[in-house]
Structure formats: C-alpha cells, structure tokens
Amino acid sequence: MNKPLALHWKIIIGLVLGVFVGIALNLWWTDATWRSLGVGDKTAYLAGTDAAANAEAGPVAVSVRFAINATQFAGKLFIRSLRFIAVPIVLFSLIAGAASLGDVRQLGRIGGKTLGLFLITTIVSIVIGITLARSVAPGERVTPETKRQLIESRSAEAAAKAASGKASIAEKTGWDRVLETVPINPFESLAKAEMLQTVFLALVLGCCLTVIPRERSEPVVKACEGMAHAITVFVEFLMRTAPYAVFAIIVPIVATVGLDVLQALAVYALVVVAGLGVVLFGVYPLMLWTMTPRDNRVTFGRFFRAMAPAQLLAFSSSSSNATLPVNIECATERLGISKDVASFVLPLGATINMNGTGMYLSIVAVFLAQLYEIPLSLADQAAIVVTATLAAIGSAGIPGASIALMVIVLEAVHVPAEGIAIILGADRILDMCRTVVNTQGDAAVAAIVAGSEGKLGKASAG
Numbered sequence: 001m002n003k004p005l006a007l008h009w010k011i012i013i014g015l016v017l018g019v020f021v022g023i024a025l026n027l028w029w030t031d032a033t034w035r036s037l038g039v040g041d042k043t044a045y046l047a048g049t050d051a052a053a054n055a056e057a058g059p060v061a062v063s064v065r066f067a068i069n070a071t072q073f074a075g076k077l078f079i080r081s082l083r084f085i086a087v088p089i090v091l092f093s094l095i096a097g098a099a100s101l102g103d104v105r106q107l108g109r110i111g112g113k114t115l116g117l118f119l120i121t122t123i124v125s126i127v128i129g130i131t132l133a134r135s136v137a138p139g140e141r142v143t144p145e146t147k148r149q150l151i152e153s154r155s156a157e158a159a160a161k162a163a164s165g166k167a168s169i170a171e172k173t174g175w176d177r178v179l180e181t182v183p184i185n186p187f188e189s190l191a192k193a194e195m196l197q198t199v200f201l202a203l204v205l206g207c208c209l210t211v212i213p214r215e216r217s218e219p220v221v222k223a224c225e226g227m228a229h230a231i232t233v234f235v236e237f238l239m240r241t242a243p244y245a246v247f248a249i250i251v252p253i254v255a256t257v258g259l260d261v262l263q264a265l266a267v268y269a270l271v272v273v274a275g276l277g278v279v280l281f282g283v284y285p286l287m288l289w290t291m292t293p294r295d296n297r298v299t300f301g302r303f304f305r306a307m308a309p310a311q312l313l314a315f316s317s318s319s320s321n322a323t324l325p326v327n328i329e330c331a332t333e334r335l336g337i338s339k340d341v342a343s344f345v346l347p348l349g350a351t352i353n354m355n356g357t358g359m360y361l362s363i364v365a366v367f368l369a370q371l372y373e374i375p376l377s378l379a380d381q382a383a384i385v386v387t388a389t390l391a392a393i394g395s396a397g398i399p400g401a402s403i404a405l406m407v408i409v410l411e412a413v414h415v416p417a418e419g420i421a422i423i424l425g426a427d428r429i430l431d432m433c434r435t436v437v438n439t440q441g442d443a444a445v446a447a448i449v450a451g452s453e454g455k456l457g458k459a460s461a462g
C-alpha cells in the first residue's frame with residue numbers, strides 16, 4: 001500500500017499553490033477585470049454595501065465575490081481556532097508540566113537555562129542583523145524619488161502606528177512592565193489572552209501543587225493533563241485541515257501585496273530574509289548540534305523534519321500565538337521533547353523570545369539610518385542591540401505586532417519615525433518570515449534545555 005503523503009508536504013503544496021494563485025491574481029486581476037464584470041466600485045462591492053456603480057454586477061461577479069469571501073472565511077476560521085486554544089493549552093499544560101517537574105529548585109534551574117538561552121539567541125540575531133545591514137548597505141541603494149513615493153503612500157498609517165507605539169512607551173516604565181506580569185485578576189488575564197500573565201498564573205499554581213499533599217494535588221494535575229490531552233486532539237484535527245487553510249490564508253496576502261513596493265525595497269527585503277535564514281539554518285542547527293547530548297543529537301534533518309508543520313504554519317499565520325499549539329505538538333510528539341519542558345519553554349518563548357523580530361527591528365533601524373544619511377557610531381549600534389532586544393521581548397505574538405514598537409529602536413538612533421512608512425509595504429511578507437524564526441528559536445531552546453535535563457526522547461517525525 002502507498003504511504004500517505006506526510007503532513008508537511010501537504011502543507012507545502014497548499015502554500016505553493018496559494019502563492020501561485022495569489023501572484024496570478026495580483027498580476028492579472030485588475031480594476032478593468034472588475035469593470036468587465038459590471039463592478040465599478042470593488043471596495044463597496046466586496047463589502048456588500050449598496051453602490052450605484054455596481055448596479056450591473058452579474059452572476060459571475062456574485063460568484064467571484066462568494067469565492068473571495070469563502071476563502072477569507074476559511075483562513076480566518078483556522079487562525080481563530082488556533083488562537084482560541086492558545087490560552088487553555090498554555091494554562092492546562094503548563095500547570096501539569098510545572099507540577100510534574102516535581103520541585104521548585106528544578107523549575108528554577110530550567111527557568112534559568114531557558115531565559116539565558118532566550119537572551120543569547122536574541123542578541124546574536126540582532127548582531128547578525130546589524131552586521132549584514134551594514135555590510136550590504138541596502139539604504140544606500142534606494143533612490144530619493146522612491147523614498148519620497150514610499151513615504152507619501154503610507155505616511156498616515158505609519159504616523160498612527162508610531163503614535164500608538166510612543167503612547168505605550170510613555171505610559172509605562174520598565175518597572176511597570178515587570179509588575180504587569182503579575183495579574184490582579186487571573187480570570188481577566190485569561191479572558192483577555194494576556195499570555196505572560198497566563199504563564200505566571202500557571203507557573204505559580206503548578207509550583208504550589210508540588211508543595212501540597214499528593215492526594216490533594218493529584219486530581220488537579222490529572223484533570224489538567226486530561227484537558228491538555230483533549231486540546232491536543234483538537235490540534236491534531238485542525239492540522240489535518242492545515243493544507244487547505246494555508247492555501248486560503250496565503251492567496252489574499254499575496255494577491256494584495258504591493259509588488260512594486262517589494263521591488264523598490266528588494267535589496268532591503270533580501271537582507272532581512274538572508275539574516276533570518278542565517279539564524280534559522282545556521283545558528284539554531286549549530287546550537288542544537290553542539291548543545292544536545294551526543295547519543296541523542298538533534299541534527300539539522302531531525303529538527304526540520306519534526307518541526308516542519310509548525311514552521312509552515314508560522315509562515316502562513318505570522319503569529320507566534322497561533323502557532324503555539326502546533327509548536328508544542330511537534331516538539332513533543334515529533335521531536336521527542338518531554339511534555340513538561342515543552343509546555344514550560346514554548347509558551348514562555350512565544351511571549352518573550354522573538355529572535356526574528358529583534359533582527360528585523362535592527363535591520364530596519366540600520367536601513368533607515370542609511371537612507372536618512374545618519375551615521376551610526378559604535379554606541380548607536382549598542383543602543384540598537386539594547387532597544388531591539390527590549391522591543392522584541394515586549395512584542396506580542398500576533399501579525400505586525402512589532403511595528404508599533406519600532407519607534408523605540410528608531411528614536412534611540414535619531415531616525416525619524418515617519419521612516420516607518422517606507423518599510424510598511426513590505427512588512428506583511430517579512431512578518432511571515434520572522435515569525436518562523438521566532439517560533440523555531442523557542443523550539444531549539446526547548447530541545448537544548450530538554451537534552452540537558454535528560455528529558456529529550458528519541459521520537460521522530462511521522
């Protein structure tokens with residue numbers, strides 16, 4: 001009997017088909033095509049509002065509108081379903097995970113290793129980003145004319161994002177941010193999907209469960225394990241629909257991305273992609289090779305085979321939070337990381353460890369400084385490392401989250417915030433790439449921590 005195609009191949013097929021269909025629509029489905037179908041105002045037509053300009057729209061236009069709406073619906077439904085389980089999976093699996101680690105000292109040791117590795121990988125990524133951007137100098141390759149056009153086309157949007165970023169910086173000090181990880185009302189944290197607060201809640205409960213008598217803690221831990229298991233079944237079901245969902249997510253993104261903007265920013269975008277590639281295919285595999293046990297090494301092939309579904313999903317969804325349930329599933333079932341370590345490291349990483357985002361922010365800062373002809377001293381570059389690290393930690397795991405925090409990095413090196421308008425048009429595509437690095441950094445750290453604790457099994461990708 002023929003072996004069924006592995007899940008990641010099916011997702012890749014969905015992705016590639018989606019990219020092709022998206023490009024075809026982007027290039028050939030123009031306003032003239034809409035007009036030939038009797039649609040004069042496509043925005044009003046797609047929104048379903050009554051516009052006199054669309055009075056002649058016939059059955060073909062109706063079918064096209066239905067296909068567009070159905071595709072967008074399918075993509076959004078999939079992402080929503082993943083985000084809907086992100087909070088419960090963190091809560092239940094982290095409580096069960098922390099409780100089964102056995103004692104608070106072990107938790108402290110694992111926590112220390114995890115945070116140390118998170119910080120190191122973030123800083124290494126940022127330094128690679130700065131070095132690459134300085135050596136290729138993409139900012140010196142954009143003509144003043146292109147710069148003016150890019151600023152004009154997106155200035156209002158950029159100003160709004162910069163203002164919201166500035167407001168959030170002005171409102172909160174570093175102390176406030178640390179304080180905010182402790183929820184006043186944990187139910188509110190769950191309701192608002194505050195990931196860091198949820199992690200805090202689960203860790204505290206998990207630790208306390210290890211202290212109370214076993215006959216009291218056991219039923220709670222068992223219940224949490226049962227809930228986590230039930231959610232996993234749902235993730236498995238969702239993953240079977242992933243190839244179709246990925247297609248539905250990708251088509252509208254590629255169909256509407258500004259190809260002209262991408263072309264104008266090609267060198268810059270390539271620097272970002274190359275930097276992310278160095279971290280994903282160089283730094284992580286090297287760390288895994290040198291830091292996992294010799295008799296159970298996580299090789300390049302083993303890592304990518306096991307984690308492929310999560311990587312493809314991160315790419316399609318641009319959201320670390322939405323990818324979290326699948327990242328946990330791949331890390332435990334396919335890579336062999338124990339449940340307790342995976343359910344501790346991965347939720348924490350999805351919230352604070354964003355290596356791709358840190359690198360992206362540093363490249364943007366260097367690129368815009370070159371464009372505005374602002375020289376960067378060594379002290380300026382150090383300021384980029386510090387601010388990009390903080391912004392990456394503060395960035396939420398949702399699409400485009402880091403844009404608002406970009407102001408922190410730009411202001412540190414005196415680059416005008418209006419520069420955000422220049423890179424905005426290329427952000428969506430680069431967000432997809434950096435989210436892969438964000439999520440895989442967490443998985444790599446989880447594998448290393450698990451290996452060092454004797455909690456890395458030999459499970460392999462199916």
Ligand code: ASP
Pocket residue numbers: 318319320321354357395396397398399400401402403431434435438439
């Ligand atoms: N989309 C990214 C993530 O979810 C965050 C960002 O860089 O905007 O990991």
